[in-house]
Amino acid sequence: MKEEFVQKFRELTESARRPAVITHFDPDGDAVGSALGMALYLQKKVKNKVPVLIPNTDPAFLQWLPGHDQVVFYDRDPEACARVIQASDLLILVDFNVRNRLKKMEPCVFASRIPSVLIDHHPDPDLPAILVISDTERSSTAELIYDLIMRCGDAELIDTDIAVNLFTGIMTDTGCFSYNASRPRTFEITAQLLQYPFNKDTVYRNVYDFYSEQRMRLMGYCLHQKMKVIPGCRTAYIALTRKELEDFHHEPGDTEGFVNLPFSIRGTLVTALFTEKDDHVKISFRSRGSFAVNTFASRYFSGGGHFHAAGGEYPLPLDAAVQKFTEMIQQHKDEIRD
């Protein structure tokens, strides 16, 4: 984080009177934790409530976060969002890199021409912000915000509520320190956040032990009956029909993380999750080691993404998508190495 960016951020936030914080559609723990941590920090500086705007409702396992009552959700009250933005003099955008991650809220934010600052850790930020603080080496936006607050000399403004939000952002974006957490700094910051008096075990339970019984049954069904291993390819996949999802009273987010399940089988280097939608098949890909799933996704499944995590789609029926995947993986099996 360049010193000039820190200085610019400090100037902007010190001259702002009515800042607002905004994060992305389908917000995850880092989006909500980072946004609330930033808002609670800024309101100590401006000595007024700092609103948080989110395009759509966040999952229930985040709604206990400190300050959550000051979030305005665009999908519930677009007029209120528009009023907040019009009344603002600085927008702090956190945890996203491109405009369309705001979905329907996008015009309302960018037509306003209110100056904005972006703080993010995704690659290739492309937004009309007057200041972009982006660091892809960071585990999470929350980690970056912690260091930004420290670099601004505002250590004493951090309190337990801010610490809980930032800790939750780091914890969720690293899968509880299981990935994106190889750098010492992530653990140093976590140690510093744990100095504040909150119960880490409660945070963990609120986030990770919050599933419905049906979601756990569906996960069991996937592991027991639906996970298929492709022989000789170090690849395994799960394909779910609409009927199966309905049988388990599927709710949005229930299949989150299922694409990673086959990695628990030793030696698995490529995984895929197929879900049957109304008019197409949605596919998530993951890999370890040498195999670039973004290239694979773009070549055969009209998709793209990161080297180790990508998405794509394919025409119905589901079986055809699975067959195409199986054939293409077999063609590329020599590229799948540790």
Place this chain on the structure above:
Amino acid sequence: MKEEFVQKFRELTESARRPAVITHFDPDGDAVGSALGMALYLQKKVKNKVPVLIPNTDPAFLQWLPGHDQVVFYDRDPEACARVIQASDLLILVDFNVRNRLKKMEPCVFASRIPSVLIDHHPDPDLPAILVISDTERSSTAELIYDLIMRCGDAELIDTDIAVNLFTGIMTDTGCFSYNASRPRTFEITAQLLQYPFNKDTVYRNVYDFYSEQRMRLMGYCLHQKMKVIPGCRTAYIALTRKELEDFHHEPGDTEGFVNLPFSIRGTLVTALFTEKDDHVKISFRSRGSFAVNTFASRYFSGGGHFHAAGGEYPLPLDAAVQKFTEMIQQHKDEIRD
């Protein structure tokens, strides 16, 4: 850790010529990681190989640890273990608190009358050691060993191999930082260990992505078909017959962790895992919040353990054990609170 204990440890290890390190039966990641970390550290001081003795073979997901080739397993070669002990002038016992955790190796160790040092984090150590360094506040013995080395002024003796062993000990005894990891010090030490050049993601994969396909199928079957929720009691359990275990080609350790699966359902505060053995039913209990499973286990299931983690047994058949559990939990349901 009292300064006098650190000094005593330093004196003992500096005057020793042929120390050996010993850990407990059914060794876990903290046992093996701590023992190897300590041995690799000591051999830099004595300038000779320092053997590690373990009562029985460790699981395959630990056998890649640096220095693992210098472990002697009592179950494979009891005479070699006896020779090592007889040739030693100091025994460093790590990660256990009572003699019988050595099982059949116990007489061989304690009849030797060779002076021993215990380093551990379990409650109520009860061993004939000339120095006991025990701290139940620590996440793991590995964490304690790291601080002991630092307090001895031996920071420069820590290398990547030692760091990998100690990191693995901390990671495994905290379930990858999901429990027993509320103290800042655990994260500070982890940050310091990550300064050494090793791949944390590879360590994670070696340990956690090392399951057989059948183990994952069995886990899915448990979640999908065998997990039962007891209405109104915030309690869920899994009961497995011998036939079911055989159908999934069950190997020792495969059901490790299954008792925790039902906690993922929000609101669950008590869990149990029943497994049918040849002549009895083995039961594991876990709880969150106010309910003491050790008291419950000792009162109804000839068992005991910790407040939140206990074990017990019951006569066959399996159904009778489950019924007893269901009845007793219903009697105690008012004690099950957050």
